[in-house]
Amino acid sequence: MPTRPTILVFDSGLGGLTVLREIVKALPHAHYVYVADDAFFPYGHHSEDAIIARVVPLIGELIAAHAPDLVVIACNTASTLVMSHLRSAYTAPFVGTVPAIKPACANSRTKRVSVLGTKGTVKREYTQALIRDFAQGCEVTLVGSPDLASLAESALNGVEVSDTAIEAELAPCFVGAGDDASARTDTVVLACTHYPLLMDRLVRLAPWPVDWIDPAPAIARRVVDLLGRTEGEAGDAGAEMIFTSGRPHGLSATLTPFFGGRVPK
Ligand code: DGL
Numbered sequence: 001m002p003t004r005p006t007i008l009v010f011d012s013g014l015g016g017l018t019v020l021r022e023i024v025k026a027l028p029h030a031h032y033v034y035v036a037d038d039a040f041f042p043y044g045h046h047s048e049d050a051i052i053a054r055v056v057p058l059i060g061e062l063i064a065a066h067a068p069d070l071v072v073i074a075c076n077t078a079s080t081l082v083m084s085h086l087r088s089a090y091t092a093p094f095v096g097t098v099p100a101i102k103p104a105c106a107n108s109r110t111k112r113v114s115v116l117g118t119k120g121t122v123k124r125e126y127t128q129a130l131i132r133d134f135a136q137g138c139e140v141t142l143v144g145s146p147d148l149a150s151l152a153e154s155a156l157n158g159v160e161v162s163d164t165a166i167e168a169e170l171a172p173c174f175v176g177a178g179d180d181a182s183a184r185t186d187t188v189v190l191a192c193t194h195y196p197l198l199m200d201r202l203v204r205l206a207p208w209p210v211d212w213i214d215p216a217p218a219i220a221r222r223v224v225d226l227l228g229r230t231e232g233e234a235g236d237a238g239a240e241m242i243f244t245s246g247r248p249h250g251l252s253a254t255l256t257p258f259f260g261g262r263v264p265k
């Protein structure tokens with residue numbers, strides 16, 4: 001691997017930034033290209049065929065343009081569908097993001113786990129298979145949220161998002177009697193990369209405390225396993241932010257922390 005690998009991180013919007021920031025912490029000297037397919041956002045509202053037809057050729061164009069050493073699909077709605085298509089079409093190594101059902105079920109003491117994702121992610125056969133294989137005796141509640149990704153996107157763009165709107169998306173995750181801690185949901189899988197953008201508010205608005213499972217650190221570890229740790233100065237490696245709509249990002253102050261302090265071009 002080159003001493004300064006190029007890592008391309010892809011999502012439908014800004015959610016993949018929650019994955020990017022963990023990878024940047026692990027590999028601060030890499031060159032990053034973050035691509036938000038905002039022209040097609042939200043993926044959760046598109047059919048499976050439409051997502052495959054959109055993402056597979058688009059990733060091919062991005063590989064041709066940026067020659068990444070590794071591509072991270074930082075989107076559950078896409079990863080639960082396109083990984084095998086991408087791996088058979090392109091030789092670049094890929095890392096996907098899929099619902100962290102196995103660690104969540106291993107972690108739950110009450111054996112009640114909820115998976116909060118887009119409507120697309122929760123109905124995927126891929127997600128059903130993860131439950132069949134890894135529920136480990138847990139009762140798994142799938143919650144397909146219609147709007148939480150868009151609310152997270154708005155909040156990061158500085159638009160006011162009400163507590164009531166977030167609470168409505170969150171409520172179905174909390175199963176069981178709130179006053180009986182031994183028989184209620186104790187673990188919620190964040191199966192959409194947008195949701196950790198709202199982490200503080202999710203914690204505050206939850207009817208009772210739960211463990212929130214965000215797979216981003218595990219994804220970063222997987223990237224390090226594949227690329228290896230290399231040394232270098234973070235300051236020398238640039239970072240780019242691309243919106244498929246072509247809009248200028250104009251969000252630098254908000255984006256900089258996700259890029260480890262760098263201002264993306
Ligand atoms: N960030 C995406 C995910 O992880 C989805 C948001 C969307 O485009 O619906 O599923």
